[in-house]
Amino acid sequence: MxxxxxxxxxxxxxxxxxxxxxxxxxxxxxxxxxxxxxxxxxxxxxxxxxxxxxxxxxxxxxxxxxxxxxxxxxxxxxxxxxxxxxxxFSPQTISFSPETISAVNAQPLKIFSLNNSWHKTEPETLVERIKQEKPDIVFLQEITRNHIRKSFPKLKAEYPYQTSDDLKGYRAAILSKYPIEFKENLHLAGHSEVQQRAIIKIKQQLIIVYNIQTISPWIRLRKILPFLTIPVYEFSERTAEIQDLIERLKKETLPVIVAGDFNMSEQSQDYYYLKQVLTDSWRVSGIGLGLTWPAGWRLDFLIPNSTWKLDYPLFRIDYIWYSNHWVSQSAEVLPSTGSDHLPLVAELVLRKS
The missing domain is CATH 1.10.287 (Helix Hairpins)
Incomplete structure (x- = not known):
């Protein structure tokens, strides 16, 4: 042959x-x-x-x-x-007029979200990126004591309102240019992991924000027969957290913004459920696949002693969502900070009620 x-x-x-x-x-x-x-x-x-x-x-x-x-x-x-x-590759064209925009937030509210991946994001890098982007509200997940001690004081002038003071090792934070009127830690679905909910006052308008990180799905061994154990993809804990979050969101009456690391792709059923109560800013005003993870993963766990890195992420698991009180003007995935998650920003405009 x-x-x-x-x-x-x-x-x-x-x-x-x-x-x-x-x-x-x-x-x-x-x-x-x-x-x-x-x-x-x-x-x-x-x-x-x-x-x-x-x-x-x-x-x-x-x-x-x-x-x-x-x-x-x-x-x-x-x-x-x-x-x-x-x-x-076809973001929606959003037109703004004085008749549709709230006078309270005539200028876009810029939202920044990043999973720091613990020590992978240096405190100096975090400060530099936030000051460069100048967001109004910052959502951070997987922060370390170094971020709290070294980064946050340097951001205090621009972001005088910070929720990290009482986290006690929970490792998430919201930084805001506007007063935080109320803050609480959540345990979605009763799990030990902590998420955050806060009420922020922008001029005379109160808004609700959620800083979210759900439990990551993983491949785990499951015994399907007394003599047979196979690896399966487990995501039920994440689903329980998403369902809990949805029930909470249904009770909110104020404008809502939800941002963070959701550990789900937009092809998942959990994404579909969440989309019934919130709008995904990237789907409205982002261009491209919007992939955010895993950026910069070393491949030595596959190839021993390899120095190769996965520089281009494969999944979109980080999101900025909003209620129908808002409209998304822009959304963008930013360059790496050293974390294996890429930062995400979106500009939201409050509709006139």
């Missing part, structure tokens, strides 16, 4: 296998969605695993040479291009 025939057979096997698996995934997603853990796991990689569809017509035409497959692959390619363009 010559080399060309071998490559042709390998290409056919790959193309048919890939196409079949995508079809199976779409059918199972339609039936089960996150009720089947394997579909939930694969969904985290959408749309990345769909991108090969963009070049599928090429091997279909040059190698497989079946008319029906050429037509189907071309249609799939066009559908994917349309979906990507509509969902990720």
């Amino acid at each position: 010559n080399l060309f025939l071998l490559l042709q057979r390998i290409t056919k096997v790959f193309v048919y296998s890939y196409s079949g698996l995508i079809l199976i995934y779409l059918i199972l997603r339609l039936i089960f969605w996150d009720k089947f853990w394997l579909i939930a796991l694969v969904g985290n990689f959408i749309p990345l695993i769909l991108l090969p569809i963009l070049i599928l017509p090429l091997p279909a035409f040059l190698v497989i040479k079946k008319r029906w497959f050429c037509i189907i692959s071309s249609i799939a390619c066009l559908l994917l291009m349309g979906w990507l363009h509509t969902k990720y």
Whole structure:
């Protein structure tokens, strides 16, 4: 068998296998969605695993040479291009007029959110990035004592209102240019992890803010038979926290902003549930996939003694959400601070009530 025939057979096997698996995934997603853990796991990689569809017509035409497959692959390619363009590269055009904007917040309220990933973000870097962006409210997760002791005092002049004083090691903080009238620590779904809720007064307008970090899903061993244990994708703890958060949000009457590390992709069912009560700023005014994690991961856990880094993140798990009192004017993912999460900023304008 010559080399060309071998490559042709390998290409056919790959193309048919890939196409079949995508079809199976779409059918199972339609039936089960996150009720089947394997579909939930694969969904985290959408749309990345769909991108090969963009070049599928090429091997279909040059190698497989079946008319029906050429037509189907071309249609799939066009559908994917349309979906990507509509969902990720067509931010909504927002027009503002004095009739629709609240006089209390005629200027956009700039929100900054970052999971510092503990010691990976140096205190000096955090201070520099915040001063550079000049946000009005800062949401921080996974901060250290060094951030509290070294970074926050340097930001006190610009952000005199800080919630970190009483955290007692909980390692989350909200920094605000505006007075924080009330603050509390939350334990969503009764878990030990701590989130934050605060009431901030902007001129005469009170707003509610939530600083969120949910429990991260992971691959864990599960015994499905007395003699068989397999790795499965566990995310039930995160789901319980998201459901608790949604119930709390339904009771809020003031304008709400929710930001942080949600440890979920936008293909998850938890994202869908949260989207029923809040709006995702990135989906309104961001351009591109908005991926935020894991930025700068060293790959030595896969390749011993490797110095390679994953410089481009693979997932979007950090979000800035808002209630229908607001409209998003812009959203942007910022360069790395050293954390494996990229910072996220959004500018929100308060609608006239």
